[in-house]
Amino acid sequence: MKNYGIAAVMRRELEKVLSKDLTAEQTKILDQAENLFKQVxxxxxxxxxLIGGEEWSNNACLGYAILGARKMRYSEEQTKKLIRSMYSQFDLTSVGEAIEVYNKSSY
Known part of the structure; x- marks a missing residue:
């Protein structure tokens, strides 16, 4: 997967901030930064x-939640509430924040 779009967007934003009349040195620095973003x-x-071995997604996360709810014998309505609640958190919470919440929890 070679989706480096964010590096290009960041570069364009930096170019706007630095001005349209970039020096050769500034352009070289932007090129280096873009390459570093791509490498990262x-x-x-x-x-x-390598770690996961499989593609991770929000749908995979919700699938695990459904499986856990079934194992706990949640009703269909309880499962729907759980999934809706989790789904809404995807837009409000970054992956890093979610990991931090889990790591700090007692679970």
Whole structure:
């Protein structure tokens, strides 16, 4: 997967901040920063693939929740409430924040 779009967006934003008349040195620094962002992204992506071995997604997370709810014999309505509550958190909470919440919990 080579989705480096965020590096390009960040570069464009930096170019706006620095002005349109960039010096050769400033352009070189932006090129280096963009390449570093790409390397960081690729490294993180590769590590995630090695650790997990499978693609992770919000749907996978919700599937685990459904499986856990079934094991706990939650009713259909309880499971729906759980899934809706979790789904709404995807937009409000970053993956890092969710990991931190879990790591600090007693579970």
């Amino acid at each position: 992204y690729q490294t993180g992506f590769n590590e995630a693939r």
